[in-house]
Amino acid sequence: MKKNWLGIIFIAAVFIGVAGYYGQVYVKAHNIRVELTAVNSLSQADQDRITVSPKDSTVQREWYGGEWAHKVTFHHTETESLGELIVYIGMDRETILGEENTK
Known part of the structure; x- marks a missing residue:
């Protein structure tokens, strides 16, 4: 037994x-990688500013618009009038909350 x-x-x-x-x-x-979600949300002109790879970025957790978000900063995307490109993604890794430049 x-x-x-x-x-x-x-x-x-x-x-x-x-x-x-x-x-x-x-x-x-x-x-889904947060960087890829951020790149896919960009206009073609902004995507063209990313010359190397979406992996050449920094992802940080930050308070944005009243909620926690992933802040994706793409390096080497500066222009004379615009700074680095930043995209805010929701914690679900799918919702685009906003986009800005550092300048």
Whole structure:
């Protein structure tokens, strides 16, 4: 009788482990990078200011418009009249809250 219970417990533990592993893989695969969300929200003219890569940016958590947001600052996007390009993304990593330049 003990062997049956041990077998059932072992199978249940394996099932829970496999389900947990695939759940983590699914979440990681569908976790959108904040930088890519920010780039996709920009106009073509602003996208052209990013000469290297969207990864050449800094992401910080900041209070913006009455809520917490991801502040994505793209480096090397300065022009003579505009500073670095900044995009504010909601904590859900999808909602665009605003855009500005440092100058």
